[in-house]
Amino acid sequence: MKKTLFFICLFVSQITFSQTLEMPNLPDGLITYDVSVKNQLIEFSDDGDWDFSEVTTDSDSAIQIIPIADSPDAEDYPNATHVKFEDGFTFFLGFEPTGYTYNGEISFINSVYSTPLVLTPYPFNIGDTHTDGVFNIPFEIVGGGPPELYRDHEVVTTSLSSGSVTMPDGFVYNNVTLVKSTSTFTDGQTGSSPCITTLEQWLWWAQGYAIPIIETRTMSSTGQCAPNPSQYTKFLNTQTARVQVIHNSADAAAEIVDVYLNETLLIPNFEFRTASPFVDAPAGVEIELSVAPPNSSGVEEAIYTAAVTLSADETYIVVADGIVSGSGYNPPQAFGLQIYDMGRELAANSENTDVLVHHGSTDAPTVDIVETGVGAGTLVDNISYTEFQGYLELPTADYVIDVRDETGSVTVASYQAPLASLNLDGAALVAVATGFLDPSQNSDGPGFGIGVALPTGGPLVMLPELLGNLDYELSNAIALYPSPAKEQVTLSNSSSIKLEAAMIYDLKGKLVSQINLQDMQDERVIDVSSFATGVYVVHIKGEQSSVVKRMIKK
Numbered sequence: 001m002k003k004t005l006f007f008i009c010l011f012v013s014q015i016t017f018s019q020t021l022e023m024p025n026l027p028d029g030l031i032t033y034d035v036s037v038k039n040q041l042i043e044f045s046d047d048g049d050w051d052f053s054e055v056t057t058d059s060d061s062a063i064q065i066i067p068i069a070d071s072p073d074a075e076d077y078p079n080a081t082h083v084k085f086e087d088g089f090t091f092f093l094g095f096e097p098t099g100y101t102y103n104g105e106i107s108f109i110n111s112v113y114s115t116p117l118v119l120t121p122y123p124f125n126i127g128d129t130h131t132d133g134v135f136n137i138p139f140e141i142v143g144g145g146p147p148e149l150y151r152d153h154e155v156v157t158t159s160l161s162s163g164s165v166t167m168p169d170g171f172v173y174n175n176v177t178l179v180k181s182t183s184t185f186t187d188g189q190t191g192s193s194p195c196i197t198t199l200e201q202w203l204w205w206a207q208g209y210a211i212p213i214i215e216t217r218t219m220s221s222t223g224q225c226a227p228n229p230s231q232y233t234k235f236l237n238t239q240t241a242r243v244q245v246i247h248n249s250a251d252a253a254a255e256i257v258d259v260y261l262n263e264t265l266l267i268p269n270f271e272f273r274t275a276s277p278f279v280d281a282p283a284g285v286e287i288e289l290s291v292a293p294p295n296s297s298g299v300e301e302a303i304y305t306a307a308v309t310l311s312a313d314e315t316y317i318v319v320a321d322g323i324v325s326g327s328g329y330n331p332p333q334a335f336g337l338q339i340y341d342m343g344r345e346l347a348a349n350s351e352n353t354d355v356l357v358h359h360g361s362t363d364a365p366t367v368d369i370v371e372t373g374v375g376a377g378t379l380v381d382n383i384s385y386t387e388f389q390g391y392l393e394l395p396t397a398d399y400v401i402d403v404r405d406e407t408g409s410v411t412v413a414s415y416q417a418p419l420a421s422l423n424l425d426g427a428a429l430v431a432v433a434t435g436f437l438d439p440s441q442n443s444d445g446p447g448f449g450i451g452v453a454l455p456t457g458g459p460l461v462m463l464p465e466l467l468g469n470l471d472y473e474l475s476n477a478i479a480l481y482p483s484p485a486k487e488q489v490t491l492s493n494s495s496s497i498k499l500e501a502a503m504i505y506d507l508k509g510k511l512v513s514q515i516n517l518q519d520m521q522d523e524r525v526i527d528v529s530s531f532a533t534g535v536y537v538v539h540i541k542g543e544q545s546s547v548v549k550r551m552i553k554k
Contacts, residue, residue: 021124021159021177023097024208025286026082027309031065033211033284034237036168041216042233044202048163048178052214055168057235061087065210068092077103079116082210095210098122102153104137111139111151119181120157126177129158139187152186165204165213171238173213174264179203188224195225208285211236239312240280244343246319246453246460247274248360248434249335250445253293253303253325260290260299269294272446273434277457278345283312291320291335304335315343317430321360321386328443333362333385340388344428345455353396353419354428357389361433361448363441366406372414373400382406396425400466403433403450412437414466415450418548423535428455431463458510464539464546473497474545480538484552491517491524491540498543502526504551505537512536528553 036057044050064085068074071083073092080092080103089108094101094116101116118132133154140149160178167173181201188194199219203212216233247257247270259267267276286309290302299305303324310316322335340356347354357369357380369380369389374397380389399417404410430453435446451460477495493499499517506512515526517540528551536551 021120021122021179021205022207023095023100023122024210025307026065026095026210027284027286028067029070031210031284032312033063033065033209034239035061035063035234036237037061038233038235039231040233041218041231044216046178047161048176049165050163050176050178050204051166052168052235053166053170055233055235057168060237061234063211063234073106076112079103079113084210093210096122106142108142109139110142111137113137113153117153117155119155120179124157124159124177124179126159126162129156131156146189148189149187150190152184154184154186155181157181165206167213167238168235169238173204173206175207176213177205179205179212193224195221196223197221197225206285208287209236239283241283241310241312242278242315242343242345243276243281243310244278244317244430244453244455244457245270245276246317246358246430246432247272248358248432248451249320249322249324250362250435250442251323251325251329251335252443252445254291254320254335256294258292258294258296260292260302262288263299265296265299271459273451273460273462275430275453275457275460278315278455281310281316283310283314285309306337311341314341315345316341317343317356317358317388319358319360319430319432321362323362325443329362329445330441331363336386338386338388342390344391347426347428348391348393350426351396352393353424353426354391354393356391356428356430357383358430358432359383359385359387361385361435361437364412364433364437364448367412367433368404368406368408370402370404370408371399372402373398378408391428394419396420401450401463413448415463416466416546416548417463418550421548421550422537423550429453432460434460459505461505461537464548474540474542475547478540478547478549480549480551483550484554485528486554487527487529489526489528489551491520491526491538493520493522493524496522497545500541500543502541503539505539506532506534 037059038057066083068080077092081094084091084093090106092103099118099121101118103116104111104113113134115134117134121130135152137151139151158180162175162177164174165176183199185197186194201217204214206213213236218231220227220229255272257270286307288307290299291304292301317340318337320337322333323329324335366382366384370378379392383389396419398420401417402414403412432451434451435448436442437448439445439447450463474497477497479492480489499520501517502515504513531553533553538549538551540547
C-alpha cells in the first residue's frame with residue numbers, strides 16, 4: 001500500500017507546541033486515546049515545568065472521539081462537531097476556529113444545548129480569563145425523574161501558565177498550557193430549591209489533541225442533592241508509531257538539511273543517501289514538519305513545511321525525494337516525502353531477507369527489476385517514480401539484478417545484491433533507486449544507483465554495479481581470511497587482478513576504513529585489531545570490476 005503524505009520522523013522522546021491554544025486539526029474518523037487513571041487529585045504548581053514521572057496510577061481506560069456526522073444523534077446536536085465517549089457517557093463537543101464548545105450530553109441525564117457553551121475560546125493566551133453561561137436548558141434524568149427540569153451551566157476558564165510536562169511513562173511534552181476551568185451546574189425545577197454542583201478541573205493542553213494530556217478534577221454538590229464528592233486524575237498514554245526516514249533528494253540544495261518538528265530542531269545536518277534508524281514517533285496528533293538548510297537558526301528558514309498525523313502502532317518507511325531548486329534539473333520533480341505505512345523491521349520469515357523497493361530517481365522512467373543470477377526472474381514489474389513495491393520475501397542468497405525499461409528488454413544497469421554474503425538472514429531492507437540517469441541534465445548531480453537502507457540506519461549501502469564477467473572473475477580471485485578474524489585479516493588476490501581500493505563498512509553503513517590497494521600484489525594484510533566485534537562489509541574495487549565480501553571480527 002502506498003500513501004503520499006509529508007513527514008519527517010522524531011529523534012527525541014518529546015514534542016513541542018505553541019504556548020497559545022488554537023483549534024486542533026483532528027483526523028477524520030475514530031480517535032482512541034488510552035489513558036491511565038489515578039483515583040485522586042495530584043499535587044502540582046500553577047507554574048511549569050511539571051514532572052509527573054514518579055506518579056503511579058490505579059487503572060487504565062480509554063476515551064474515544066468521532067466526528068458528529070458519524071453519530072446517530074447528529075440531528076439533535078447541530079452545533080457539535082465531535083462526540084466524546086468517556087466513562088460510559090456521551091458528550092457532544094465543538095471544535096471551531098473561535099473556540100471549544102460544550103453542546104450537551106447523554107449520561108445519567110439527557111441534555112441538548114441550543115446555544116453552545118464556550119469552554120475555551122481560540123486563540124487562548126497565558127493570563128487570559130474567559131467566562132460564559134447558558135441558562136434554562138431543559139434536561140431529563142435517565143431512568144425517570146421529576147418533570148420540567150432545567151439547568152444553568154456557567155464556566156470560568158483561566159490560562160495559568162505553560163511549560164514542559166514529563167508524563168508517568170517518561171514522555172516529555174514541551175510548551176503545554178495549564179488551564180483551570182470551574183463549571184457550576186444549577187439543576188432543578190422552576191420555583192424549587194436547586195442542586196448546585198461544582199466541577200473544578202486543571203487541564204494540561206498540548207496543541208493538536210482533542211483531550212487534555214492530563215486532567216485532574218474534583219466535583220461535589222450542595223443543595224437538594226447528596227454531596228457525592230469525587231476526584232480523579234487522567235494521564236494520556238503516549239501513542240507512538242515506528243518510523244524510518246531516508247534522505248533521497250539528490251538536489252544539491254538539499255544535500256544536507258535540518259529537520260524541524262514544529263519549532264524544535266530534531267535532525268541537524270541530515271545527509272543525502274542517509275537513513276535514520278527506526279524510532280518511536282508521536283501518533284494520533286497533527287504535527288508540523290519542516291525542512292531547512294543546514295546550520296539554520298530556526299524553523300523560519302524552512303524551504304518546505306507540511307503537516308501529518310500518524311496512526312498508533314503502525315510502522316512507517318518515509319523517503320524524501322525530488323527537487324527543491326527552481327532550475328538546473330530536468331525533469332524538475334517537486335520535492336516531497338513518500339510514506340509506506342506497512343513497514344517492517346524484521347523479515348516475516350527468519351530464513352528470508354525482505355526487501356521493500358522504492359523508485360526515487362527523478363529522471364528515471366518506469367522500470368522493471370529482473371534477477372538474473374539465480375534465475376528468480378522478474379521481481380518488480382513497472383514501478384514508477386515515487387512508488388513503492390510491497391516487500392519482496394526473498395530467500396537469503398547472493399543475487400544479480402537488472403534494472404530494465406518497462407518492456408523488460410533494455411537493461412539500464414546491473415547490480416550485485418549479496419544478501420547471503422552479508423549475512424542478512426531475517427533482515428528487512430529498503431532498496432531505493434537514487435541519483436540521476438543523466439547527471440548532465442541535473443546540475444551534474446550524483447549518478448544513478450541503488451542504495452539499501454538497513455533498519456539500524458546510517459549511510460545507504462550502495463549496491464556495486466555489475467560490469468560483466470570481470471566481476472565474477474574478481475569474485476573468484478578475492479578471498480578474505482581468517483573468518484572470524486581477531487587481529488588481522490588477509491586479503492588474497494589469486495589472479496593478480498589490478499585493484500584500486502577496499503572500503504570496510506559496519507552494518508550501520510558507517511565507513512570504518514578505506515585502504516589503497518593500487519600497489520598490492522597477491523596479498524595484503526589488514527589490521528582489524530581496533531575494530532569492534534561484529535560483521536563488516538568489505539567493498540573491493542578493481543579497475544574494471546568490483547566485489548563485496550563479508551568479514552567477521554571476533
